Every structure is written in structure tokens, then in C-alpha cells.
Amino acid sequence: MSKPSLARGTRDFGPAQMSKRNYIFDMIRRVFQRYGFLPLETPAIENLSVLMGKYGDEGDQLLFKILNSGNFAEGLTETQLQEGYKKLTLKVSEKGLRYDLTVPFARYVVMNRSDLVMPFKRYQIQPVWRADRPQRGRYREFYQCDADVVGTDSLLCEAEIVLMIHEVLRGLGMESFTVKINNRKILSGIAEVIGAPGQEGPMCVAIDKLDKIGKEKVEEELKERGFSAETIEKLQPIFELTNNQTDIFSSLRVWLEGSEIGSKGITELEEVWAKVDKFGLSQPQLQLDVTLARGLSYYTGAIFEVKANEVQIGSISGGGRYDNLTGTFGMPGLSGVGISFGVDRIYDVMEELKLFPENQSISTQVMITNFDADAEAYGLGILRQLREAGINAELYPDASKLKKQFDYADRKLIPYVLIIGSDEIQTGILSLKNMKSGEQQKLGLEHILSIFA
RNA sequence: GAGGUUGUAGCUCAGCUGGUUAGAGCGUCGGUUUGUGGUUCCGAAGGUCGCGGGUUCGAACCCCGUCUCCCUCCCCA
Numbered sequence: 322m323s324k325p326s327l328a329r330g331t332r333d334f335g336p337a338q339m340s341k342r343n344y345i346f347d348m349i350r351r352v353f354q355r356y357g358f359l360p361l362e363t364p365a366i367e368n369l370s371v372l373m374g375k376y377g378d379e380g381d382q383l384l385f386k387i388l389n390s391g392n393f394a395e396g397l398t399e400t401q402l403q404e405g406y407k408k409l410t411l412k413v414s415e416k417g418l419r420y421d422l423t424v425p426f427a428r429y430v431v432m433n434r435s436d437l438v439m440p441f442k443r444y445q446i447q448p449v450w451r452a453d454r455p456q457r458g459r460y461r462e463f464y465q466c467d468a469d470v471v472g473t474d475s476l477l478c479e480a481e482i483v484l485m486i487h488e489v490l491r492g493l494g495m496e497s498f499t500v501k502i503n504n505r506k507i508l509s510g511i512a513e514v515i516g517a518p519g520q521e522g523p524m525c526v527a528i529d530k531l532d533k534i535g536k537e538k539v540e541e542e543l544k545e546r547g548f549s550a551e552t553i554e555k556l557q558p559i560f561e562l563t564n565n566q567t568d569i570f571s572s573l574r575v576w577l578e579g580s581e582i583g584s585k586g587i588t589e590l591e592e593v594w595a596k597v598d599k600f601g602l603s604q605p606q607l608q609l610d611v612t613l614a615r616g617l618s619y620y621t622g623a624i625f626e627v628k629a630n631e632v633q634i635g636s637i638s639g640g641g642r643y644d645n646l647t648g649t650f651g652m653p654g655l656s657g658v659g660i661s662f663g664v665d666r667i668y669d670v671m672e673e674l675k676l677f678p679e680n681q682s683i684s685t686q687v688m689i690t691n692f693d694a695d696a697e698a699y700g701l702g703i704l705r706q707l708r709e710a711g712i713n714a715e716l717y718p719d720a721s722k723l724k725k726q727f728d729y730a731d732r733k734l735i736p737y738v739l740i741i742g743s744d745e746i747q748t749g750i751l752s753l754k755n756m757k758s759g760e761q762q763k764l765g766l767e768h769i770l771s772i773f774a
Numbered sequence: 775g776a777g778g779u780u781g782u783a784g785c786u787c788a789g790c791u792g793g794u795u796a797g798a799g800c801g802u803c804g805g806u807u808u809g810u811g812g813u814u815c816c817g818a819a820g821g822u823c824g825c826g827g828g829u830u831c832g833a834a835c836c837c838c839g840u841c842u843c844c845c846u847c848c849c850c851a
Contacts, residue, residue, distance in 0.1 A: 326824095329842070379849055382775070421851090449851085454775085456845070463851060526849095615850090635850065663851030692809070727811035742809055756811075 330453070330461025338668075340684075341677050345664050346446060348492045349466045352485050353444035358468045361443040363425040365450075369417045375424045375619065375649065383451045385461075386414040418450035422467040423619075423646065423659060430471055431650040439472035458634045458666050467640075469659030471647070476589055479623045479642065480596035482660045486627055486638060487602060489662065494676040497630040498637070499606055503613040504590050504623050505641075507573070510583015511611070514576065515555035517548060524548070525614030528559065532612075536560050562611050569609050589622065619643045625660060629670045637666045684713055686773060687737045687753075688730045691717040699746045703739065706766065712773045730756060739769070 327333065334342060366387065373381055393413040419425050422445045430441060446466045453459055468485065470478045483500060490498050505521075512521040527542040543553050558576050562569055570591060577583035590609060597605055615624045622642030629637055640660035647655045671677055687707060689700045700716050707714035717726045730738050740752040740761075753769055754761040764772075 326842080377849095379775095383849080451850080453850075454848095455843085459850070465851065637851070639851070661851070666851055690809085722808095723810050725811090729811085731811045738810085740810075744809090752810095754810075759811090761810085 328461070330455035330459075332460065332462075341671075342664060342668060344677065345493060345667055345671070346464075346466070349489050349662055349664075350444070350446065352488045352492065353466075353468045355488075356442075356468070356481055356485055358442045358444040361426065361429065361445045362447060363419070363422070363429055363445070365418055365448070366416050367419050367425055367428070369411070369415055371428050371650075372417050372420055372424060376420060380420060383453055384420055385418040385450045385452050386410055387416040387418070389413055389415055419447075420451060421449050422447060422465050422661070423469065423643075426467070426469055426659075427471075427646045427657075428650060430655070431647050431652045434652060437472075440470050441472055442468070442470045444468040458669055460665060463663065463665045466662040466664060467659055469657055471655055471657035474622075474642075474644075474656040476592045476623075477596055478658045479589075479593045480600065482625060482640060482658065483593065483597050483605070483607060484600060484602055485660065486625070487605065490627070490667075493667065493671060495629065495667075495670065495674070497606075499608050499628050499630060501608050501610040501613045501626045501628065502590060502593070502623060503610055504586035505621050506582050506586030506589065507577070507611060508586075508614065510577040510580035510586055511556070511559065513580040513583060515552045517552045520548070524556075528612045529614040531560070559611055566608060569611075573609075573611065586622075593623065615639060615641060619646050621645065622656075623658065632670045632673050634666050634669055636663070637670060638662045685715050685733060685735045686712050687714045687739050688726075688733075688735045689714065689716040689739045689741060690723060690726050691720050692742050693720050695743070696720075696741050696746065700739075700741050703741065703751070703766065706770070707773075710770050710773065712770070727756075 369384070369386065372384055376383070397409075397412065426443065426445060430437065444467060446464065448462050448464050450462050453461060455461060468482075483502075486500050508521040508525055509518075512518055512524055517524065523546040524543070527539050527546060530542070531539050540553055543556070544550075548556075558572070562573060562576075570587060574584065574587055577587065594607070597607065610626075613624060613626055615626065620641040621644040624641035625639055626636045627638035638660060640658070642656065642658040644656045645653060646657055647653070689704055691697050691700065697716065697720065704714055704716050717729065727738065736756055738754045738756060740754060745751050750763045750765055751769060752761055753764055753772075
């Protein structure tokens with residue numbers, strides 16, 4: 322017999338946690354539906370050919386691979402065993418656990434292209450798995466709540482994403498957050514302007530750390546990544562841009578004047594801002610952050626990231642536009658944009674800020690006591706009537722001491738206990754006890770039903 | 775994938791430079807006389823000291839390995 326344990330980076334969610342989590346899920350689902358998104362679920366397991374190569378080399382490493390069933394080592398030769406685990410893995414594993422919801426969604430779209438109404442808007446709430454090293458706010462199994470639109474490159478979608486983020490977070494009581502937006506085209510433009518076209522990838526990795534390690538360390542890292550002193554010098558404006566939101570667009574436009582793609586990126590973002598404004602969102606918590614990069618390599622247009630201002634934790638939501646995600650599955654030219662909420666982190670933030678409403682864990686409203694066989698028989702009839710009236714009710718299963726029964730109700734936070742003994746059976750007048758105040762009154766069933774109506 | 779750290783009862787932790795039967799608080803369970811919980815009081819159960827190996831007359835304590843927790847890097851929700 323061995324002690325039970327959880328797999329690394331995974332958690333159980335007990336009843337109390339589940340009701341809080343469901344509170345978040347329900348909010349997100351409601352908002353997604355309000356914006357016209359339809360539900361989709363895909364399998365936990367995907368063929369590795371679907372997953373590999375979509376998240377960069379890092380991502381491939383973080384994929385959980387599933388060992389082939391049966392004799393997976395069958396047919397392996399001595400030389401293949403010598404080649405190292407990376408090549409060997411592909412021989413013994415053909416399937417893996419999904420790493421995010423976007424790639425499986427792209428696969429679904431390609432496989433069902435003829436049936437889908439375009440533009441296709443879907444939402445998906447399911448767990449994903451990453452063979453990452455666990456840390457605060459990082460788990461190996463966690464839920465993502467995605468909403469994506471494919472089949473249109475309208476910037477209205479980007480604007481709606483901004484609106485949904487505000488609606489979800491405000492709906493949950495989180496007032497202080499920042500929606501950071503950038504555009505990959507702007508990053509390309511910057512790379513062009515400083516004389517390092519096509520180098521935006523490594524440039525972003527360094528710049529992304531600005532708020533963490535500071536300007537000098539970023540310059541150091543850029544140097545290490547092969548950027549010349551001259552290009553770094555030309556990059557200087559970026560360090561001033563983030564601080565000043567008021568005229569960031571105009572300064573950015575001047576800076577990227579020489580870059581066609583960069584200017585296009587700016588125009589796109591301005592349009593997003595304008596649409597959000599037209600919608601009438603009050604006090605948008607929107608910030609253009611030219612240092613925002615995001616690792617996933619498939620993004621091509623707008624990129625989003627949301628941070629909780631009052632809690633030190635990674636981003637609680639992120640997303641962006643990808644112009645050619647379905648291209649790798651043989652369906653080019655389909656543009657999409659999406660957003661993903663990280664419930665686990667939102668949960669942690671809400672817990673820390675005490676934003677969960679009280680009474681979330683109450684499920685049973687009334688518990689009927691159990692004295693003896695007669696009282697139980699009588700109680701069953703009452704139980705049926707309570708339940709038919711839509712009241713969550715239960716009858717204590719054993720004729721234990723009342724102390725024990727009350728203790729049970731107390732610990733389950735059941736607000737009312739209905740006491741049924743011989744007196745009550747005779748008169749039909751039942752004793753209803755309010756567990757919080759301790760008050761007890763004798764009432765007819767009709768009256769009791771009306772209390773909970 | 776690289777580096778650091780942690781691991782003793784269900785939980786939070788004590789346990790002196792290695793020395794007999796490993797402790798506390800909280801929690802759990804039972805009782806405090808037969809129809810009333812959240813407060814007292816009394817009592818009990820519960821640990822192969824993460825796991826495996828080694829050093830020693832003797833290891834919770836020292837050494838090695840391994841797993842886990844947390845942290846930094848990487849990356850990300």
C-alpha cells in the first residue's frame with residue numbers, strides 16, 4: 322500500500338473551490354455567449370502531428386507526449402536507441418495532450434470548413450497541459466477559456482475582445498487591471514527602422530523584460546543577441562514610449578514613418594481604439610505597450626495581455642491575431658483573432674483580493690432531521706414537496722443524535738433545519754430553525770414553502 | 775531544460791552539537807444521561823520523521839541518490 326499523491330503540478334478542486342471556480346466559469350461563459358460565440362469541445366488527446374511545430378521549439382518541449390499503447394518499443398533498432406531521446410520520442414509516441422485550445426480549434430475549422438458559418442465565432446472552456454516547471458500561478462494542468470473568431474480580418478473583433486475582457490473582469494469585481502495591447506506589425510516596423518529587419522523576434526525577447534530588469538540590462542541582452550551598437554542607439558525612443566500614453570500614437574507614427582508595415586500596425590491599433598470608444602466603454606483600462614511581445618510565434622497582428630494591477634502574478638489573460646494558423650493544416654488565407662482567460666490565475670487574484678461573494682458554497686437550503694423510522698417516513702413526504710418547489714433539501718440519512726445532525730447542518734452551512742418529531746407529525750406544524758440566528762418557529766408547510774419562494 | 779530551496783500526526787510547526795517509548799496547538803473521533811449545532815469540560819485515536827541506499831554501537835538529525843514543494847532563469851495562463 323502506498324500513500325496517495327498528486328502528479329506534479331496538478332490539483333484537486335474540492336466543493337468549496339468548485340463553487341468559486343464555477344462562479345468564474347459562468348461569468349466568462351455568459352459574456353462569450355452575449356457576444357455571439359458558440360461552444361466547442363475538442364479531445365484532450367491530439368495527434369502529435371497536429372501539435373508539434375506550432376509553439377516553437379520551447380513549446381514542443383513542453384508538450385506532454387503519450388506513449389504508444391502496446392509494445393511501443395517494437396521494431397526499435399540499436400542505432401535508433403543511440404540517437405537520443407528527441408528522435409526516439411517521435412518513434413514511440415504519436416499522440417500528445419493539448420497545449421492550448423487555439424491549435425485544436427484551427428484543426429477543427431479546417432476539418433469542418435464546408436459546414437461552418439463564416440465568420441465562425443466559438444468559445445471553448447477546457448483544461449490544457451504543459452510539462453512546465455510548476456510555480457505560483459503555473460500548473461501543469463490548467464483551464465483556458467478561449468473565444469476566437471476566424472474568417473474575418475475586421476478590427477471589430479479586436480475591439481470586441483477588449484470589451485469582453487472589461488466585461489468579464491468587471492463582472493467578477495476586478496476593477497484594477499490593465500489591458501496591454503501591441504501589434505506585431507509595429508514590432509516589425511521597429512526592427513526595420515533600427516536597421517535590423519526581420520530581427521523582431523530576438524528583439525522582443527529582450528525588450529519584453531524592460532519592466533523586470535531595466536533598460537541597461539535590456540541593452541546588454543540585445544548586444545548579446547547580436548544587435549550592433551548602432552541599432553541599439555536607434556532603439557532608444559522605445560524606452561520613452563511606454564511612459565507617455567497621451568501622445569504615444571503620434572510619437573510612434575513619427576518614429577516609424579519610414580516603415581510601411583509599422584505604420585499599418587499603428588493605423589490598426591488606432592482603429593481598435595476608435596471602435597472601443599464608439600461602443601461607449603466607460604473608462605477603458607487600455608494601454609499601448611510597444612514592449613509587449615508574447616512568445617507564441619503564430620501571432621501576426623494585434624497582441625493582448627491582461628495584468629491584475631494589485632496582485633503580483635503573471636498575466637491573467639492573453640491573445641492576439643494570427644493570419645495563417647490554419648495554413649499549416651492546408652487552409653491558407655484564413656485570419657483569426659482570439660482571447661484566452663486563465664481561470665486559475667483569476668481565481669488566485671480574486672482570492673487574494675477577497676472578491677468572491679459570500680454564500681457561494683451553500684447548496685442545501687433546508688435539512689430535515691431524522692428521529693426514527695416514523696419521522697423519516699413522514700419527512701420523506703415533506704422532502705418531496707420541498708424539492709418539487711425547487712428548494713434544495715435533504716433528509717439526514719441516519720437516526721443519529723440530534724447533536725450530530727445539527728453539527729452536520731452547521732458544517733455544511735445549511736441555513737435552515739426542519740425538525741420533525743412525534744409532536745410535529747401529530748399537529749402538522751413543523752419546527753423550522755434558523756441556524757445562523759438560532760431562532761426557531763412553528764409553522765405550517767405552506768408557510769415554510771413560501772419562505773423559500 | 776539549468777540553478778537554488780523545502781519535506782516530522784489530517785493542518786501549522788517544535789525536536790539542542792546523532793543517544794532510550796518523536797512533541798505542541800488546531801482539527802478528527804467518543805463522552806458530558808435519553809428532541810437542538812457553532813462556547814466549555816473530560817477522554818481517545820493518529821507518525822516505518824517524503825522514499826531508497828550509505829556512514830555509525832546508535833540517524834528525524836550526517837553523506838549520496840530520487841521524488842515533491844516553493845523560488846530564480848527560460849517560457850507562459
